[in-house]
Amino acid sequence: MPTHSFLPLITQAIHAPSGHNTQPWRFSIQGDAICIAPDLRRALPVVDSDNRELFISLGCAAENLVLAASKQGYATQVHSDETTGNIRIQLTRQDIPSNPLATQITRRQTNRSLYSAQRIPDDVIAQLQQTPSEAGVQIFLYANGTPSYTQIGHHILQANALQMKNPAFKQELKTWLRYNKKHQDSTRDGLSYAAFGAPNVPRWLAEIAMSFAMREAPQHKSCQQQINHASHFALFTLEQNGIPHWINLGRTLQRFLLAATAQNIAHSYLNQPCEERQIAENMAQALSLNTLPVILLRLGYAAPRPYSLRRKLADVIDGEIEHPFQVT
Incomplete structure (x- = not known):
């Protein structure tokens, strides 16, 4: 062949x-x-x-x-x-x-814009809930306005504050920022200025603007707006840690993302509480989960962004x- x-x-x-x-x-x-x-x-x-x-x-x-x-x-x-x-x-x-x-x-696409706050219909949520899962993977959907949604929002803000106080986290993130079209086109990877809705400006100016934005207060405000305007959170959990289980979660996640895309539902990651171990454990306890939170998405409706x-x-x-x- x-x-x-x-x-x-x-x-x-x-x-x-x-x-x-x-x-x-x-x-x-x-x-x-x-x-x-x-x-x-x-x-x-x-x-x-x-x-x-x-x-x-x-x-x-x-x-x-x-x-x-x-x-x-x-x-x-x-x-x-x-x-x-x-x-x-x-x-x-x-x-x-x-x-x-x-x-x-x-x-x-991962759509990082602010969503419209329009509610995803219950029947569509029910379809997404039925996404076929690989062994050990569970999907939980939480509607905006419910106590569980509010709990998750609190944990997002707590974890975001930790990350914004971590110089190593911010330095790692900066190495993957692509500040303008020339920078983006030269690497074809990383977090593009266009995906964030930023203007195509000289790199020195973009770096100043990003340094200002990458502080606890602006990020707290941005996260709070994202939480307020989303329709649902989707939380993916695992029964066990380990490479095969992570790969299984990825396969399940991709099916879910493509099913959401077919319904014209936007998604973006709010993984901060899953990435901070103690906060992940606290969030699991608050949500009465006996599985490990691994991936957290916000879902809603939004105009497409550049890819x-x-x-x-x-x-x-x-x-x-x-x-x-x-x-x-």
Whole structure:
């Protein structure tokens, strides 16, 4: 089977989300399989010290690939190595139905804007609640105005305050900020100025503005507005920690995000309370959960934002590429 026939699948895989848009993956084509390996050079040792969010991102990429493969007539088997975190996806030509979520891969985006405060209908929430989950993953949805929603909001603000007081956290974040179009286009990764709705201004000016914004008071205000204007929180929890469980959560998360995208529901991450261990434990206790909070999303309605760029395939694939594609 010619290796170039799998390149469109990898093109779809790299539309997955990742922390700070680090895109921490390497792909290789091995016969009738595609392997995804962690690129630990793109790890976030401060905010993601155990690489949990990194492996969740790999799970998201794997799920994109599986969905895209169904559209191309491939059945898949997914295996992950619990030691290395490498994911092997075996592809077999079969007459299988295309999963409709595959059409949402390039539409999905992390929308960091302020949402409209419009309520997501109950029947749509019920559909999202039924997203198929991998083993050990649970999804909890909390509506704005409920006591649980308010509790989560308090924990977001507490964790955000901790992170804004941590110089190492802020320095790590700054290394992944892309301050204007020239900076964004030169790296094709990181947190783009455009995704935040910032103007395309000289870098020195953008750096001053970002330094002002990256303080506890402005961030507290921004988080509070995001909490107030969202319709629901979606909290993903795990029964156990470990690489295979994180990958499972990533696959489940990606299905959820694509299902939300199909309903024109915007999403963005408010992971602060999940990233601070003590606050995560306190939040689980406040919500009467016996599982570990790992990923927290806000959901609502918003106009689309510019898409974050993805690196070229030549930069994420091991080996020669006969006919390279470019993702924008």
